[in-house]
Each structure stands twice: as structure tokens, then as C-alpha cells.
Amino acid sequence: MATRWIFGNQLNHDLPLLQEANKQDDVILMVEATSRSKWKTYHKQKLVLVFSAMRHFAEELREKGFTVDYREADSFDQAFQAHRKDHDPDHVFYTAITDEPMRKAMHKWQDALPKKITVEVCSDVPLFLLTQEEAVEAIGDKPYKMDRFYRKLRKERNVLMNGSKPIGGKWSFTPITGNRRSPGRRFRIPFSFVPTTSQGVSSIRSSVIFPIIQEHLIPFIGRLRERKRCRLSIVSSKSGLRRSGRIKTPC
Secondary structure: OEEEEOOOOOOOOOOHHHHOOOOOOOEEEEEEEHHHHOOOOOEHHHHHHHHHHHHHHHHHHHHOOOEEEEEEEOOHHHHHHHHHHHHOOOEEEEEOOOOHHHHHHHHHHHHOOOOOOEEEEEOOOOOOOOOHHHHHHHHOOOOOOHHHHHHHHHHHHOOOEEOOEEHHHOOOOOOOOHHHOOOOOOOOOOOOOOOOOOOOHHHHHHHHHHHHHHHHOOOOEOOOOOOOOOOOOHHHHHHHHHHHOOOOOOO
């Protein structure tokens, strides 16, 4: 039996980790870890957004026929120990991790595993257009500039290209400070998106965030209160994105 571990910033149905999963035998593991919430001074509403997205994604996976073990624990290690006790996996898959603190934490966790449990790190594409190694190679040596990365992708994907040359003869027509100018006082956003209420958001506020703050006295920033214009719903969010995509904004 294999465990396929998905983290809060990897919620994508096209992950190789999911595409290669055996719905009959494999178990998807997702963890809300209190200790991870304390690594930085996060905005309270960001934590609500992440936890809500994770819970929605877990339900979507269940609807697709996956077995999901969704756990709330103090730490990832604590959650995995409980998961291991219930499911006894002999193989663990997880998607390549991009931030260094989390990568180190996973290496430490992996080193402490029994030898009978093998671990495989899967590709993080399509979360990113390139793997970490490919991105580093594309950016090149110092001075590090993202312009090299953009040019590489435009050439490979034939975006705004005329053969091997950029359309118009230049890679960029914007001066260095051209995109820093204010739109002006008269500028008004032409579209205001108000999504619908999502089930479970209020329960996350009351059952997840508040206990963390009260028990650990974590100095989270921001307010955590019901706001009519701050709702989370996957269906309404996708609808809003489609609508906002038809609105033209100044460059």
C-alpha cells in the first residue's frame, strides 16, 4: 500500500502524484499541522484560505474515488505516525517541495523513517512550468535576471514569436520604470467580484484558527471576522475568474 502526501500549496488534480495513483490501493494523506502555522506571522485570513482550500480539495478527491486520510495534528510527524498506524504504508510519494525550511523538515522526517518504507519525490510540474533544476539552468549565472527565464519560455512555447525572433524586434517595449507608474486617481476597477459563501469557512475560523491563537498565543496579524465580501467558494471563484478575464485593464 502506498501513501501519496499532498501539502496545502500543491492542490492540483494534474499532479503526477495523483495521475499515477491506484485508487483501489493508495491513500491520499493531507495534514493541517498547527506547528506549520507557527513558522511565520501569517495573516489569519490566509490561514483560513489555505485550510479551506485543503478541505475543499480533499472532498473533490473523494468525489473522484480516491481514499483520503485528512488529519488535524500538531505536527506533520505526529499526523504521519497516526496515519502509519492506521494504514501501514510501505511506500510514500510526495511532490517536490519548493521552500527550503519545509524541504529540510521533510528530509529530517524521511531520515527517521524505518528502512522498510521507501520514499519517492515526484515532479512539481504542472505546479510550475519547469522543475527547479530547469529553472535554475534557465536563469543562469549572476547577475540573476528573470528576463532570461521569460525569453526561454517564449521561445519554447512560441509565445509572441516570429520564428526565432520576438514579434516587433524587441523582447520588451516597457522602460525599466514603465510598469511602476500609478494608474491615476480617476482610474476605477471596472469589475467587482463578490463570491458566494462556502460551507465550512466559518467552522475553520471557530474550530481551527481561534484555538491555535488561544492555546499558543501566536501573534497572527489581521482580523478574522465574517465579511460579506470575503467568502471562499471554488465554483463561484472560477466563475469570477472567467468573468474578470473579459475585463480589459490598462497596461
